[in-house]
Amino acid sequence: MSDIIRRDPRAEWIARNRLHPLHAAMQPVQHSWMGPNGVIRKNVHGVGFIGPNGIKRIDRSGAQQGGATKRTAATEVQLPLHQVPQPAFYICVVPDMVGGRLSSHDRDLLGLAHQLAGTDGAVLAVVFGEHKESTFATAGVDRLLVLEGEAFSGYSPEQRVQGLRAVDNQFNPRHWLLPDSRTGGGELGRRFAAALGERPATRVWQVKGEECIGRAGAGLQDLARPLARLILAAAECAEPVSETRHEALPVELSTGVARSLSRIEDLGAVAVDPGAIPMAEAEFIFS
Incomplete structure (x- = not known):
């Protein structure tokens, strides 16, 4: 086990964030400190812990962990578990997974998916190839x-379009x-929209009821249209x-994915000047 903090x-x-419901749990509690005159001051309100019934308890023996530990920003908080045992429908999300991990754009997309799923639906994430992500559960999958x-x-x-079509046929x-x-x-x-014969809603930044709003006119205008089945959402959409x-339960396809005759040959990455790469497209930034 690594000792690196x-x-x-x-x-x-x-x-x-003072408006977050877990903000109070993340605040460090200072039990005692040295005053300006050299006298030890004690925080009488910081002693004790909240019991299961919501009543504050004080254990002078120090046996209870709640009154002895100091809360820090690195304290792991157990979030409530959201379960959907038998989903009535699915909302499928295909994240980019740049570098094998969820980006901020992908997490915004999962937030929008939960707005559409409500309490009866389940969010299904489709990931291609190997990944390095370990926080699918807290991201909303x-x-x-x-x-x-x-x-x-x-x-x-x-080939990825073929895989998405197999997912569409099963789920x-x-x-x-x-x-x-x-x-x-x-x-x-x-x-994928062309393969399904669907008209996608592109550059969507907001969904209200049965209507979605997307950017148009070089990003200077908003275009409202009925909620489409296939949505290409912009960053900060939710x-x-x-x-x-969430559970992030693994699922599998009941049938294999048909192998397409690829007309595209991947010759690998092209060597470019690192200084010419936009920072928004960089997987890792060191300064």
Whole structure:
């Protein structure tokens, strides 16, 4: 086990956000300190812990952990578990997974998916290839489908469309959500819409009831249209999931994915000047 102390950015964000329901739990409690005259001062309100019935208890022996430990921003808080044993329908999300991990755009997309799922639906995340993500549960994933294999590695939009069509045939989701990004989601979503014969709603930044609003006119105008089955959402389309944890149960396809005759050959990454890469497209920034 490594002894390196690692930061928890999410816990630090909660500690700074006074409107978050877990803000109080993240605040450090100072029990005693040295006064200006050299006298030890004690915080009588910081002693004790809240019992299961909501009543404050004080244990002078120090046996109870609640009265002896000091809360820090790195304290792990157990969020309430959201379960959907028998979902009435599915909302499918295809995250970009840049670098094998969920990006902020992907997490916004999962937040929008839970707005559409409500309490009866389940959010199904479809991930291609190997990944390094371990926080699907806190990001809002109820079901996780990983499509692995050499056919899905690298740049393979045609084979990925075949995989999404197999998912559509088995789960018949009510809505498909993909990020309208330059890192793969925008192209894959448009290819998938053409394969399904659906008209997608693109650059969507807000969903209200049965209507979605997207950007138009070089981002200077808003275009409202009926809620489409396939949505390509922009960044910050919704608040990411932060107050619940989910099961992230693994699921599999009942049938295999048909192998398409690829007309695209992936020759690998092109060597470019690191200084010419936009910071928004960089997987890792060191300063």
